[in-house]
Amino acid sequence: MASFLHDAHPRLEAAFVAMLDESLAPRDPSMLLATVRSLDLPPDSMAVDVGCGEGAHAFRLAAHFGLRVLGIDPVQRHLDLAREARRSEPEVVASRVSFERGTADRIPLRDASVDLVWCRDTLAHAPSLASAFREFARVLRPGGRALVHQVLATDLLAPEEADWLFPVLGVVPASVDLDTTEGAISHSGLVVDASVDLGSEWGEHEEETSGRSSRALLHVARLQRDPERYREAFGDAAYDVMLGECLWQVYGMLGKLTSRVHLLRRP
Incomplete structure (x- = not known):
């Protein structure tokens, strides 16, 4: 290894870096x-x-497919902002939303009344x-689909990294566990039509187009190098949340977190 580092590697390094700079054509969220x-x-x-x-x-x-869409969220501020944004949409879109x-476990709709459940970045x-998943099955009509993106x-x-990502719990929750996910789907009665492992692809696409992930890494470095600067300015809770959000992006690039998309069907 020592001889490789001093002899062969310097001759390969430029070509290696050039190949690393070539995109692997990562998929992006438009795939949904x-x-x-x-x-x-x-x-x-x-x-x-x-x-x-x-x-x-x-x-x-609503705009792309002419669907009637009910958006649900437990956070009132999100609902207020969504309703405000609705006023700026064309009438043909606003009237459908x-x-x-x-x-996720309490959807205000009747049994078998939905053709599509869309759930992105929520189940964590x-x-x-x-x-x-039982609730998704309840509201879907027979033959209806659920499109679910999970981290x-x-x-x-x-295990110790859970303290940073999930400071309130201090452990990795079952909501981001693969075995728990697969068991929940299996017992819901939903059928898996497709399951796509994305790994770091969405993060790579974001990095290639906007550099967001590398910015998150820079922010992690600053947060960890001078934590008191940010704790004094914004408080401990805000610091913990910001560190977790930045690490969420970084860990996705490092393979500590991964993305998966499920296309599910109610028989």
């Missing part, structure tokens, strides 16, 4: 919309956006994956 398009849902099909945040995905589903309070916060922990995530 492409998946919805492939389902060929008729206009005015009913969709629910679970964990809708400020409504961006709900508006896209509404927002209500709800959670779910108290019970089993309850969430999951891998074996590379050390």
Whole structure:
């Protein structure tokens, strides 16, 4: 190894770096919309956006596919911002979208009333994956689909790192555990039509197009080098949340966290 470092590696390094700078063509979040398009849902099909945040995905589903969309979120501020954003949408889109309070395990819709459950970046916060997937199955019509994007922990995530990512719990929660996820889906009655492991692809795409992940790494370095600067300015709770959010992105690039997309169907 020592001779390789001093002799062969310097001659390979430039070519190696050049190859590393070549994109591996990572997939990006638009693949979710492409998946919805492939389902060929008729206009005015009913969709629910679970964990809708400020409504961006709900508006896209209505604009791209003519779906009627109910966005649900447990955070009132998110709902207020989504309803405000709705006022700026074209009438043909705004008339198809509404927002209500709800959670993954408590969707305010009747049994068998939904053609599509859209759930992106939400289940990491779910108290019970089993309850969430059962609720998806409850509201879906026979033949209805659930498109679910999750971030999951891998074996590379050390137990002590859970303190940074999940400061309130101090442990890796079941909501980001692969075995728990697969068990919850299996017991929900939903059928897995497709399951795609993305690894770091979305993070790579973000890095290639905007440099967001590398910025997160810079922020982690600053947060850890001078924590008191940020604790004094914003408080301990805000510091812990910000460190966790930045590490979430960095760990996704390092393989400590991974992304997976499930396309599920109610038989």
